[in-house]
Amino acid sequence: MNIGILTGGGDCPGLNAVIRAVVKRGLQFGYEFTGIRDGWRGLIQPKPSTMKLTRQAVSGLLPLGGTILGTSRTNPFKDPKDTETLLRNIKDLKLDAIICIGGDDTLSVAEKLFARGIKTIGVPKTIDNDLSGTDFTFGFDTAVSIVTWALDRLHSTTEAHQRVMVVEVMGRHAGWIAVYGGIAGGADVILIPEKPFDVEEVCGYIKKRKEAGKNFSLVVAAEGAYPKEAGGMITKDKELDAFGHAKLGGVGEFLASEIEKRLGLESRFVVLGHLQRGGTPTAYDRVLATRFGVRAIEMVNEGKFGRMVALQGNKIVDISLQEATAKLKTVDMEMYRTAQIFFG
Numbered sequence: 001m002n003i004g005i006l007t008g009g010g011d012c013p014g015l016n017a018v019i020r021a022v023v024k025r026g027l028q029f030g031y032e033f034t035g036i037r038d039g040w041r042g043l044i045q046p047k048p049s050t051m052k053l054t055r056q057a058v059s060g061l062l063p064l065g066g067t068i069l070g071t072s073r074t075n076p077f078k079d080p081k082d083t084e085t086l087l088r089n090i091k092d093l094k095l096d097a098i099i100c101i102g103g104d105d106t107l108s109v110a111e112k113l114f115a116r117g118i119k120t121i122g123v124p125k126t127i128d129n130d131l132s133g134t135d136f137t138f139g140f141d142t143a144v145s146i147v148t149w150a151l152d153r154l155h156s157t158t159e160a161h162q163r164v165m166v167v168e169v170m171g172r173h174a175g176w177i178a179v180y181g182g183i184a185g186g187a188d189v190i191l192i193p194e195k196p197f198d199v200e201e202v203c204g205y206i207k208k209r210k211e212a213g214k215n216f217s218l219v220v221a222a223e224g225a226y227p228k229e230a231g232g233m234i235t236k237d238k239e240l241d242a243f244g245h246a247k248l249g250g251v252g253e254f255l256a257s258e259i260e261k262r263l264g265l266e267s268r269f270v271v272l273g274h275l276q277r278g279g280t281p282t283a284y285d286r287v288l289a290t291r292f293g294v295r296a297i298e299m300v301n302e303g304k305f306g307r308m309v310a311l312q313g314n315k316i317v318d319i320s321l322q323e324a325t326a327k328l329k330t331v332d333m334e335m336y337r338t339a340q341i342f343f344g
């Protein structure tokens with residue numbers, strides 16, 4: 001059997017660990033592996049862009065950030081000509097199955113392909129942790145660790161200068177990174193896309209702290225968080241990607257300037273951006289990525305397609321790609337209430 005592997009969407013620590021696990025376990029079944037370069041983009045070229053994934057090619061990948069296959073946010077179903085090329089390339093490359101490592105966009109393509117008779121399996125990847133049916137996606141733990149590291153450092157400088165620091169973290173439609181990172185880093189306010197905020201209320205928490213003798217505050221805002229009065233997310237420009245997503249950014253700057261104006265307190269903002277996605281995965285993400293990879297290729301061996309591997313409790317299970325991509329997994333409000341106990 002010749003198995004294709006691709007990584008799509010934003011990169012995420014642990015992608016290489018999945019590739020390594022799939023290939024190492026798959027070699028035990030006698031499979032061959034074709035790595036598809038740059039996500040779906042690699043399959044819509046007249047000459048597909050691929051590489052052989054041998055034991056040697058995956059050696060040393062476990063701690064490596066990024067993806068040796070490259071990635072892109074290409075949507076091969078946007079233009080019917082691309083879809084045609086995609087299907088032709090899959091046939092010409094004689095791919096018996098494709099393991100698609102990606103978030104909701106990449107996996108929605110995997111689901112469409114499955115509906116057309118291509119044997120696909122999904123592995124849930126995103127630092128945002130917003131895929132349904134899995135308690136965690138790999139990459140999330142690394143992102144949260146980086147946010148915690150950053151907050152610990154920002155804490156001391158913010159306190160020394162008696163400032164307000166607004167830290168903008170990733171999280172487009174779901175504020176999981178903000179909530180977990182914010183709780184771990186002791187944030188005084190945490191803002192998430194699921195709950196549009198009131199600037200006056202945010203200022204109220206900071207004022208309350210000041211009255212209690214705390215002359216500094218740390219605010220964590222997910223990039224997708226927005227003030228009630230704005231009625232929508234703050235974007236960098238009007239440009240949309242192939243899946244219709246705008247480039248987010250600006251809530252940190254907006255909030256720091258509002259706080260300074262309304263409270264007269266010196267404020268700064270920091271955008272952690274792609275720092276949260278780079279570099280080596282944590283031990284937790286290496287283990288989760290490895291478990292996902294092993295199960296994905298075992299599912300090929302069992303002939304179980306159109307499904308995504310998932311973590312439920314401490315068990316690796318599988319759910320249909322349809323269920324996984326039907327809706328995003330937003331922050332559990334019970335969890336947010338725990339975070340709120342520490343506001344102000």
Ligand code: F6P
Pocket residue numbers: 009010103126127128170171172223248
């Ligand atoms: O894929 C998720 C994500 O990390 C979002 O939180 C963020 O909006 C986006 O990626 C940024 O991606 P890009 O690399 O395209 O700037």
